[in-house]
Amino acid sequence: MIKTVLVANRGEIACRILRACSEAGLESIAIFADNDAGSMFTELATIAVPLAGDSIAETYLNQAQILSIAAEYGADAIHPGFGFLSERADFAQAVIDAGISWIGPSPKAIEMMGDKMTARMTMKAAGVPVIPGEEIESEDEAAMISDIIDASERVGYPLLLKASSGGGGKGMRKVEDPTNLEEAIKGARREAIAAFGDGRVYVERLLTGSKHVEIQVLADKHGKTIHLGERECSVQRRHQKVFEESPCPVMTEGLRSRMGEAAVMAAQAVDYVGAGTVEFLLASNGEFFFLEMNTRIQVEHPVTEMVTGVDLVREQLRIAAGEPMSCGELMIRGHAIEVRLYAEDASNNFLPAIGPLAMFRAPTGPGIRLDTGVREGDLVTPNYDPMLAKLIVWAPSRPEALQRMRRALDEFVVLGTTTNIRFLRELCDNRDVISGRTDTMLIDRVWPDGWQPNHSQSSLDAALMVAAVSESAGLHRVQTQDVSVSEGPVSPFSTLNRRYP
Amino acid sequence: MQHEFKVDGEMVEVTVAKDGQEWILGNHVAIISDDGRIMVKQPDGRTSFAHSAKVGDTWWVHFEGHIFCIEKTEAGSIDNDSDAGMTAPMPGKILEVKVANGDSVEAGQLLLIMEAMKMEHRIVAPVDGVISTVNFSPGDQVQQGDVLVEMAE
Numbered sequence: 001m002i003k004t005v006l007v008a009n010r011g012e013i014a015c016r017i018l019r020a021c022s023e024a025g026l027e028s029i030a031i032f033a034d035n036d037a038g039s040m041f042t043e044l045a046t047i048a049v050p051l052a053g054d055s056i057a058e059t060y061l062n063q064a065q066i067l068s069i070a071a072e073y074g075a076d077a078i079h080p081g082f083g084f085l086s087e088r089a090d091f092a093q094a095v096i097d098a099g100i101s102w103i104g105p106s107p108k109a110i111e112m113m114g115d116k117m118t119a120r121m122t123m124k125a126a127g128v129p130v131i132p133g134e135e136i137e138s139e140d141e142a143a144m145i146s147d148i149i150d151a152s153e154r155v156g157y158p159l160l161l162k163a164s165s166g167g168g169g170k171g172m173r174k175v176e177d178p179t180n181l182e183e184a185i186k187g188a189r190r191e192a193i194a195a196f197g198d199g200r201v202y203v204e205r206l207l208t209g210s211k212h213v214e215i216q217v218l219a220d221k222h223g224k225t226i227h228l229g230e231r232e233c234s235v236q237r238r239h240q241k242v243f244e245e246s247p248c249p250v251m252t253e254g255l256r257s258r259m260g261e262a263a264v265m266a267a268q269a270v271d272y273v274g275a276g277t278v279e280f281l282l283a284s285n286g287e288f289f290f291l292e293m294n295t296r297i298q299v300e301h302p303v304t305e306m307v308t309g310v311d312l313v314r315e316q317l318r319i320a321a322g323e324p325m326s327c328g329e330l331m332i333r334g335h336a337i338e339v340r341l342y343a344e345d346a347s348n349n350f351l352p353a354i355g356p357l358a359m360f361r362a363p364t365g366p367g368i369r370l371d372t373g374v375r376e377g378d379l380v381t382p383n384y385d386p387m388l389a390k391l392i393v394w395a396p397s398r399p400e401a402l403q404r405m406r407r408a409l410d411e412f413v414v415l416g417t418t419t420n421i422r423f424l425r426e427l428c429d430n431r432d433v434i435s436g437r438t439d440t441m442l443i444d445r446v447w448p449d450g451w452q453p454n455h456s457q458s459s460l461d462a463a464l465m466v467a468a469v470s471e472s473a474g475l476h477r478v479q480t481q482d483v484s485v486s487e488g489p490v491s492p493f494s495t496l497n498r499r500y501p
Numbered sequence: 502m503q504h505e506f507k508v509d510g511e512m513v514e515v516t517v518a519k520d521g522q523e524w525i526l527g528n529h530v531a532i533i534s535d536d537g538r539i540m541v542k543q544p545d546g547r548t549s550f551a552h553s554a555k556v557g558d559t560w561w562v563h564f565e566g567h568i569f570c571i572e573k574t575e576a577g578s579i580d581n582d583s584d585a586g587m588t589a590p591m592p593g594k595i596l597e598v599k600v601a602n603g604d605s606v607e608a609g610q611l612l613l614i615m616e617a618m619k620m621e622h623r624i625v626a627p628v629d630g631v632i633s634t635v636n637f638s639p640g641d642q643v644q645q646g647d648v649l650v651e652m653a654e
Contacts, residue, residue, distance in 0.1 A: 194616065353591075410566035415561035415563060422568055453568075466551040
């Protein structure tokens with residue numbers, strides 16, 4: 001039995017999980033760092049408890065502090081979300097040792113999949129195809145450089161350097177030819193040490209023109225392991241996904257069942273429990289290769305929820321409580337697309353942006369879902385990941401879903417902070433996105449010199465007029481004027497006839 | 502009413518007239534709604550609703566899915582954005598400095614690497630020139646807008 005869930009995360013995913021707790025009739029505890037006071041997620045929990053400390057290490061990554069809050073406030077389960085401590089086997093173990101349910105797979109499974117090199121070897125042994133490449137065991141910088149240079153000759157160019165503890169594109173470098181290899185190794189290693197405290201880097205062949213297709217799996221403690229179809233997340237910038245969909249436009253029934261079977265095998269090879277994702281590269285000839293398994297809920301889980309009707313976070317809670325999963329046979333209905341709303345300047349190399357969300361008006365209407373961690377009036381700070389929200393649409397077919405996404409993005413008004421909304425909107429008009437010929441190099445291929453917004457002169461003219469009208473009418477002063485209307489001959493409190501307490 | 506704005510690096514003078522509730526510019530007409538949105542009637546008869554918000558001196562305008570940042574400038578002010586100083590795009594830490602005073606650099610050349618939001622960012626020269634000042638060393642914390650490197654064209 002689970003009664004109270006502590007959510008060891010922040011932002012959008014904390015909101016998603018806290019709402020699931022509320023829907024499941026569970027009490028919830030949010031934890032927040034000082035610079036997150038007043039954030040949306042802190043309001044969605046039964047109680048919100050402040051974390052002491054300034055840095056991420058002292059707050060959201062501080063296992064001892066989180067466990068002591070869990071004990072003090074009587075949490076009997078911890079949901080880690082994604083990022084932060086979600087793939088830390090030592091934390092999962094510490095949670096279990098404290099007598100608290102861990103909403104996720106066993107520490108052993110996290111460890112085997114979390115170390116990318118160990119995962120590759122485990123998958124090879126289980127008969128799941130992996131990308132041609134080599135594991136590099138050395139940790140010392142000089143030895144690593146010489147080992148990788150040796151391996152690079154066998155693996156071939158272009159190649160990809162990946163941090164063994166990596167994720168989210170951190171500690172990853174694409175290398176086109178040997179001249180840039182040494183600098184790339186140093187950069188990848190440095191970034192990996194900074195982000196994960198582990199500088200080990202390995203080499204994989206860069207398979208150009210391939211799709212990123214991943215399979216959602218779900219396993220309960222009653223011996224049932226299923227897959228919930230695929231998501232295609234090929235469209236990426238700097239190895240971070242921006243546009244995700246289900247089903248994959250080139251998927252066939254036969255391929256889905258082969259990939260699904262491989263994913264279930266991968267999960268079973270580590271006695272997986274809970275929700276997880278097995279990522280594959282799908283080559284244009286239909287061959288697929290294991291990339292990695294994410295042992296947690298994933299950012300893009302909503303597209304699977306929209307087409308399968310399964311509430312993945314609710315299933316996570318159910319499975320952690322020891323109940324059997326509630327989903328029956330796999331049924332995929334219609335098409336879902338998710339885009340990630342980032343505070344970033346798409347016209348300047350996707351550089352993260354900061355500022356106030358002076359206006360944040362999300363689209364509404366049929367088939368639209370917004371998973372957000374922010375609302376109007378919030379401040380975007382450089383303290384955390386710049387992903388603000390996810391916009392998800394569902395429609396009966398892919399062309400209709402794409403059209404709905406265009407409509408929704410046109411309606412989405414975010415002012416005061418630079419976001420990638422316009423970039424996402426123009427992405428929906430790209431020929432290869434429309435035809436489903438998306439691959440992991442799409443953004444670099446379509447905008448080799450960077451993206452610039454495609455504004456027409458007439459819309460710029462209209463915008464200038466709007467600015468001039470706004471300035472002339474003093475629209476920026478309206479709000480402050482509104483606050484001062486409480487004066488008057490009659491006090492608004494004169495009708496007060498009850499005091500509480 | 503006449504205003505001077507800067508948008509996409511260009512100065513633009515915009516004059517709007519008011520007639521009752523209607524604002525007029527050429528054959529565009531705009532009306533401010535009670536909720537603060539601005540209804541724009543275009544010459545072809547189409548009507549769209551724009552949103553605007555001012556942050557500092559900049560008007561952010563959303564119009565038909567496009568977003569514009571339009572800076573209000575005082576009439577006669579001098580555009581001094583071309584001093585070719587490279588500023589920190591956000592708070593972070595300097596990792597590596599690749600140039601020294603007196604170095605000749607080409608447009609696009611890597612000047613320094615900084616870390617912000619757990620990612621590395623490469624600061625490159627916007628134009629050809631000679632480095633005149635390097636203001637930070639590896640390990641230094643920088644704030645948004647700090648001038649990292651100055652150069653002369």
